[in-house]
Amino acid sequence: MTATLRATYLIETPLDPRKVAEVMAGEQSCGTFTRVEGETDALRERARAVVEAVDALEDVAQPGLPNAFLERTGISGTGGTGGTGGIWHRARVRIAFPCGNIGINLPTLAATLAGNLYDLGEVTGMRLERIALPWAYRNHFELPRYGIAGTRRATGVPVGALVGTILKPNVGMSAEDTAALVARLCAAGVDFIKDDEVCANPVHAPLAQRVPAVMAAVRSHRERTGKQVMVAFNITDETDAMRGHADLVEREGGNCVMVSLNWCGFSAVQTLRRHTGLAIHAHRNGYGAMSRAPLLGIGFQAYQTLWRLAGVDHMHVHGLQGKFAQPDAEVIESAHDCYTALASDAPASAPDDLVMPAFSSGQWAGTVPATWEAVGRDDLLFMAGGGILAHPDGPAAGVQSLRDAWQAVREGESLALAALHAPALAAALRFFGR
Template structure:
């Protein structure tokens, strides 16, 4: 039996959904808009994608997006929406992540027959999953490296985002280590700037991390943003490893699948996957790529952590989407493989967003990152970290934060200061 990769789409069209589904399957496998010489029945049987299921949804009077092809033909609504599952033969793709992405999420978006299209889910067979990299660390490895055996792993983001020298950054990292964080990351816009190149910043920061570890026995994981062209990323990962670091961060969408795969295979460090730019692929509910499919592709590249944004945060995603994204990270890509990745919660997080996170997720195998929630605490960064730990202790005990704050001054200060903003 031919192994197949299955992709589920949300589609809108004024045409017959069954016809449009067959156009999609042909376009992304052996076909084009018309049958061509060499496209034999035997070849089609072996290589053509198969439409497995169509689920009709609602119809609307106006299209989600403009479409010149339909306008030229004078085709009007109603515009039918439907879900379709298409199965692609593995043999068409091979062990090739960029081509897999091009197959399930390529020219489909430009088809004249559709007025919107969104890739929602992707399923891969177990044998095919095993061809690709798994997380080198994932949840258990990150716990081991940070020494956090239970409870949420608490992290922060270096602020100001840019402008600090290597020495200033190291001094801030030293203060944050002393404050009690488990994880520190660069901002996505600070990678290798002229004012603090990685060649200077990594040794300076890691000297502070090592000094803290020598004093306390605690290794604080720092995710250095090494996003760059591939050779530079490899050089910088080697520098981080030489200096005793445990993690690097990559802006996934801008570095690309091939670069991240190469990095995964050349470094033992944890890969912190930052999804900045994902909103361009996902904010329209009828266009782009849903997080379930998006994270599946990046997990095949071998990342260890994936950003999911935060509950009650500062970005546009609603809480249901954040929760679904985290659950997707926890779910194995195939039932027989433990390849979960660590969901990283961030964006406007502070002690007051902990209850919503705990209630929705129900577990603390997560990275809870607060930039302003730590660094802007009125009593300083150490109090900011303490307020987060107090909040997590309270929710795990089933105690409202207001009750816990009576004996937790750092939490009480956070509730007064951030709660009124």
């Protein structure tokens, strides 16, 4: 396999960034801190990663992260020693990796692009920002089974945003109570319902009881109305248990499961994808620990690239003007990442590998205009927990307020004007906009 993939990093170092980039390339391919026996020129030509670009950014007077190696060696920054003073250089580095070093192996791909680099003694900042894959490599990995188009077909929503919600209270309800709430939400008109990430297989509502009870409510609604509501059951668990849970969902007529990606791992999600044809709703809880520090961790473009190779169908991006820490610009960029094919050189005949972004966290009718303006399309799951369940006129009015808002923005009408002939929207603006 002679193709190469490319990774872009943000680094901070007191040393020459060009020399540090070469250390990175060697460390993550065929080298170490010194040349070793057997590391021939021919081997290096075949297997060594190549530094393609080092773009200097700003210099700073203080390091972003502590570094015992630099302290031991007395290096604190260009022009300074002994742990105080000096200059730290920031740079953006692009490295090309031979795909043949990695093979069709997602965990090893992650280890290569985001492994020991974080521990290098030469850096006080390291962040994997972007991954670019050739189609010849991407094509060997899993594709979404539903993605955007399939999710629309499964829910019967050919146009418009899919209105979804999260079961609340998060935990504590029995299987019967959960099913009753699902029946109420189905009647309210939602397209999508998901478990909370902290509710998987609790003793008070085990999946063995909850899935049949909930799906009975979903089937009853479908028989009355013809509408199949998609329910993402949280089956996060060890691998064999997840396969069993997915089988149960499928037997009961469900079409979606949810997984907490970071705690299950690449191999488990790949195994689940190959085992089931259900949609996989990918929940990224814990991603903040990997992303919030600007000079550490992994950016969403790189993160979602790795998980899309596992074949997920939906990716959480948080929500605009929401309750979490991410700036709106990051949410917007994350959504566009989901709409972008992983391989820019994919042939026209290649299957679609786009995934549906899931907007959540503090969403209600009032955040719809910002979402529409930023994204420019409604191929998304717009999920409101409190925005539906806490609407003063009940969940049905909460759902209607969201639909009213989406209709208004699609027609270029302000929410205030639309509210004059949309009472559910008017009530939402009064209640949530206080």
